[in-house]
Amino acid sequence: MDLRAALHQGTDLLAGSTTPEPRLTAEVLLCHALKRERVFLYSHPEHELSTVEWIHYGRYLYERMQGKPTQYITRTQEWYGRNFRVTPAVLIPRPETEHVVEIALEVARGARTVLDIGTGSGALAVTLALELGARAVATDVSLEALRVAQWNADALGGRVDFVCCDLASGVSGFFDLIVSNPPYIPEREIATLQREVRDFEPHVALLGGETGTELYGRIISQAQGLLRPGGWLIFEIGYQGEAAVRQGLSDGPWSRVETGYDLAGLPRVLRARYAP
Ligand SMILES: C[S@@+](CC[C@H](N)C(=O)[O-])C[C@H]1O[C@@H](n2cnc3c(N)ncnc32)[C@H](O)[C@@H]1O
Structure with a gap:
């Protein structure tokens, strides 16, 4: 043929x-x-x-x-201009998450140290390390995901150290910038997801507890011990998560809390400056 x-x-x-x-x-x-x-x-x-x-x-x-996503068959996804290896152990990095990089480059261009919590394929950590010329630390609870992220860091360059731990519990030191795209789909919504996502992407990368915002509160509190004064915390958020995550930032030492919107006009990125 x-x-x-x-x-x-x-x-x-x-x-x-x-x-x-x-x-x-x-x-x-x-x-x-x-x-x-x-x-x-x-x-x-x-x-x-x-x-x-x-x-x-x-x-x-x-x-x-x-139903297997094309990216898991070809084992690659182009993201922020680079080809990342993806396997079924990692979330396929989404175009919406590129807004996190855009906001980071806008507000934290001078960052020398970056922490990415829940790195998956390493897309955010590797991209920010390269775009900012920074040194990055990236965590994930999945060792298999970290192997893929390490592969990407080796292939694409960028100084990234990987730590397998719950959120940032295994990380020490101080950072100018912390980014995270944690799992944020409420557990009850699993059945409503597209087959490609529900049956093929790792649930640990998708589901963020009962409300979908459980992990943000823990990250906000850990970030206070890891950010330098004046440093930035930048989250990707789900379309229903803005109010809860803002609430989590409202009591603490945070200033300039702002929401960024994606191309569909949905709240997608939340940023806050650490002002103790
Ligand atoms: C939505 S994915 C994001 C992956 C990647 N940062 C991206 O934007 O494409 C969330 C990642 O967080 C990791 N994760 C989930 N719970 C975690 C926890 N308690 N501690 C550390 N990582 C976690 C998952 O394994 C997954 O890789």
């Missing part, structure tokens, strides 16, 4: 299983099977698939039709 026919057949199969963007997905999976760039599909439509390429392509199509 040649590439033109393989693409056609893959697109039909994916469309039949109501996979979003079937043509684009078929292209990505076929490129992954061929270990080639997308331009090859169009410059060599007559290329005949080898048996191995065909077997791989078929398996990837099957996995995607079962």
